[in-house]
Amino acid sequence: MARWLIKLIFLAALGFGFYHIAFRDAPDDFDLAASRNELLAANMPSRAGQPGIRVLIADALDYATLTLNGKVHMRAVTMGMATREGEFTQSVAVDVSPTGNGIKVGADHYVRTRIRPLGSQPLRLSWKNGSQDVNLSLPHEIELYAVHVYQGGERKPKVRILARLPLEEYLYGVVAGEVPTSWPLEALRAQAVASRTYAYFEIRSRHNEEYDVHAGTRSQVWRPSMAVEPPVRRAVDSTQGIVVTEKNALIKTFFHSECGGFTADARLVFTKTPILALSGVRCPRCANPANKPTAWSATYSRQEIAARLRKAGRFKQGGEIRNLQALDQNGNPMGRRLGRAVTIEITLAGGSGATLRIPANEFRMAMGADRKNLSSTYLTIDGGGEARITFSGLGWGHGVGLCQNGAAFAADKLGYGFLDILALYYPGSKPVRLWGSGQ
Ligand SMILES: [Zn+2]
Structure with missing residues (x-):
């Protein structure tokens, strides 16, 4: 009786907008x-x-x-x-x-x-x-x-x-958000382990912060759902608690959509400390032209490049761009060669010959790291000194760690299990189970 009365009062109160009565x-x-x-x-x-x-x-x-x-x-x-x-x-x-x-x-x-x-x-x-x-x-x-x-x-x-x-529940939404759920189970499992390790790395290193991860591409894409698709549930549950380590420490297991041929050395993109597992490898899928890695190109005027860099706070001294070239990991100009650009070197106009060097991935972010702009840093630059400059390349993403399209290929065409895929893209790493059990 009392319960009904409370409900009645509660509903009446809602009618008056007194939400807090609820x-x-x-x-x-x-x-x-x-x-x-x-x-x-x-x-x-x-x-x-x-x-x-x-x-x-x-x-x-x-x-x-x-x-x-x-x-x-x-x-x-x-x-x-x-x-x-x-x-x-x-x-x-x-x-x-x-x-x-x-x-x-x-x-x-x-x-x-x-x-x-x-x-x-x-x-x-x-x-x-x-x-x-x-x-x-x-x-x-x-x-x-x-x-x-x-x-x-x-x-x-x-x-x-x-x-x-x-x-583990968060991972259901990440696997579903990061890769097509129709992919081979072993590729989904590799993604689940990479995403678990990345997330756990963030949890441990950010415990004094207000949150651990962003819901989008700044961390990993999280698409929560009421109904978890069976392959996603299987990929996460069967690898429960498994993370990837190097020298008994968690690796920040970066991953990306498509490497273009070779994955990038994390030291040249994100970190200063050398991590063997993130030092870059040849990708069996993307390095083979027969597998048609995703090609992209984008053309800009020199003024437009300068404007975008300025907006991103990467061109504070201003001035005009005279020439622009890509440098490889040894600091050598890449010329017309397609490959992993590590630095973009800009020569300023005005006779001083002053140069400005920007890490290639930061240059890519400043230009717009979407499919209409610089999709990847696996690229070549055409017309570095011309009025219009064309960047063209292969792949999609920063290029560090696991190549998602490569993982799907390895599972589908090479018969790789998820541990083989992790060993391929995180060489020398050791998978360990920290909690739970595989089901
Ligand atoms: Zn690849």
Whole structure:
């Protein structure tokens, strides 16, 4: 009887927009005696030895909408800490916005809050990215809080949204987001191990940070889903807990779409310390023209190159470009030879002959690292001193570590198992299982 009465009050309250009443539908003993520090702890193990991961899904938002349905659990930090559980008998959309010192969810203020769906209904989030609407359905716990960013010299509060979930569950969304699920199982398994190692490396090295990985290409693409496809589930579950190591340390297992022929040495792209497993190898797929590696080309005026570099903060001294050439890993000009460019050397106009050297991958990022611009650093430059300069090359991505198209080829055409694929692209590495068991 009392329960019905509460539900009635709750529904009536919703009608008046008192969203916060929703979470009053929970018995008092759900309040936890956990400290604020525990709630804010950067990384808590989630399940039986398996680490949890914090994924940044949206940042610096003015506004977001959260849609709740079904049974929901909420942990919130206000002045103290409270947990509440509520059941929504219908879909309820609430506004999320930053306040000076916290966040407003519906009518309630929090320092930060975590919301977790308990039933079959996911949390649904929507926000605007520029003029684009972004919609996301998440069966996982989310954490909402305010961050401050400088905009036009002013410090402004904004909304940040993280997802928090067990690492193995996160990997379902990464394997599905990074490669076609129709690929051979051994290639999916190799991807699962590479993605697990990359994520765990980030978890360990970023435990003092607010989050571990970005949801997009800045880390690895994460596409969460309510329904995990069977091959994805199999690839992740059968390699559960396996990571790739060198000298008993985790490797930051970079990977990319297609290398173009040879993978790049990480030292010349991302790191300073030599890592044998990331020193670059010949790719059996891309090095063979018969396998038709992806060809690309892009042409720019010298002014346009200068403008793009300036915008990326890579051409601060200004001036005009006279000549532009690619250098290989020994610092030698590559001329018209197609290969892995390590540095782009720019000679400035004006008689001084001053040169500017930019790491090739940073040059690629500055020019636009998409399919219309510089798809890869496996390239050649044509017309370095002409009015218009053409870059053409093979492959797609930064070129370090595992070549995804190469992995699919090795599984499909060469009969490689996932351990063979990992040994190919991370030479000398050792796979170890840190938790779980293969199923
Ligand atoms: Zn390749």
